[in-house]
Structures are given as C-alpha cells and as structure tokens.
Amino acid sequence: MWTKYHKKRRLGRFVLPAMTVAFLSYFGYHCVHGDYGLRATEVFEQQRIARQQELAVLVAKREHFEKEVALLSDGSLDKDMLDEKARYQLNYSRPDEIVVFNK
Template sequence: MLAFLRPYLSTAALALLIFYFGYHAFTGEGGLLQSDKRDATLTAKTEELKTVTAQRRDLEVRAQLLRDTSLSADLLEERARSLLGFADPRDYVIRMEP
C-alpha cells in the first residue's frame, strides 16, 4: 500500500505547503483580509500624528520664548511659579488629587 502512494507523497506535501502559505496570505496578520484593520490603524495613527505635531509646534514656540534672545517675562513667571509651587495672591488655586 505504501509503495503505491510513494509517487504521490511529494505532490501531496507540495499541495499542503501551498495550502498553508495561501491560507496565511489571506488570514494572517498582514493578510489580504486584514486590510480593514490596517486602514483603521492607519487612520488612528494619522490622527495621533496630527495631535503630536500640534503639541510639538506649541512646545517649540514656548521654548523659543524661553531662550535668552527672546525672553518672555510672562512665560518665565508662569514656569517659575509652576516649578516652585508659588502663586500670586490674586490667583485662584484649584488643588486636584494626582
């Protein structure tokens, strides 16, 4: 019986190998059926990139205002109060739990 099937073993192994890779090409992590998930991830990451870019621009402007060449007195006072924990007598302080 085994001698009868011997010529077909290499064909069967090759067919199983093709089926295995074909299955994973469609349903794997980067497969063709996962394109909706990739599109959703791309959209979310694009929005996150816009947010982070806006935050970076804001930080760059604030850092520019703290440089020696263009020192902003208001920003310097705000940072000093924030770091030292002081408040102006006219300020309203709202304490929040961390």
Template structure:
C-alpha cells in the same frame, strides 16, 4: 484535469481572503495606518506647541509674561494683595 484547476482556484481564492497576507489583513492595516497618522498629527501639534512655549523662554527673546508665570508657579512669588489660583493643564 478540471479537478486540478478547480482545486488550484479554490486554494488561491481561500488564501486571498484568509491569513496574514489576505485582503482582510490589508483592510486592517489601512485602518491602523489612518489611526497612527491621526496620532502622529496630534503628537506633531503638541510638539509644535511645546517648541513655541520653549522658544519664548530663550535667552534672546524672553517673553515677560511667560517669565512671570514661571516665577509665580515655581517660586510662589505674589504681590501682597493678590490671590492666585493655578489650574493644572489637562492631558499631561
């Protein structure tokens, strides 16, 4: 009878540390959750920045500086005595 109990204990102990539902798998999932949470925060910050930039181009409240920047960038308008250098945004 003791052998049966020893076998059952060994069986459950082995599977507690091995396999898809083990403690090691739980630790890997926790690390993955932290990485994905950090990524989600980065994406949310980027989205907020894009929404703020888009809001400046809304019909009701057009920011003159934003409008001028877009006109110069897309249409190439400059004053005769200006030299403009556009630096591309990184990470996009």
C-alpha cells in the same frame, strides 16, 4: 500491447479540472483570509488611520512646546512666560492673585 482503440477512463477526464479547482481555491482563500489578504488590508487601513490621528496630536504638542521654547530662549526672553513657569514650578503666588491652571 497498445491498440489504436483503447478504452478511455471516465476518471481521467476529471483529474486536470479537479487539480485546477483545488489550485484556484487554495490561492483564492488566501487572497481573502491570508496575512496580506483583503481582510488584513482592512485592519491595516484602520491602524493607519488611528496612527495618523495620533501623529497629528503629537505634532500639535511638539509645535506647542517649540513655541514655549522660543519664548524662553535667550534672544527673545518673554518675562511673562518666565514668571509663569517659575511660579508654576515653585508653586508660588501672592495672596491677592487668582491662579488658573490649564492642562
């Protein structure tokens, strides 16, 4: 039978705050240490910077090759470039020449 004055339990006061602390602790931990947390964001940023530098190197190489191809195209054939490529591929030089390779 219920009465107007029933005894309050001390344990009942701590259930909701304990659940709240557990909930916030769980999500707080995963905000920092999770797959997409703060620490993972730092790793992603380092990877982004490294890949951006790698992209810059590859773009520079591509531009260099595009310039070489433009010099060897039919419309503007550069005879010095053609001679240089032919000598490099055939490993040919005259006895009075000095050959310097840049790679």
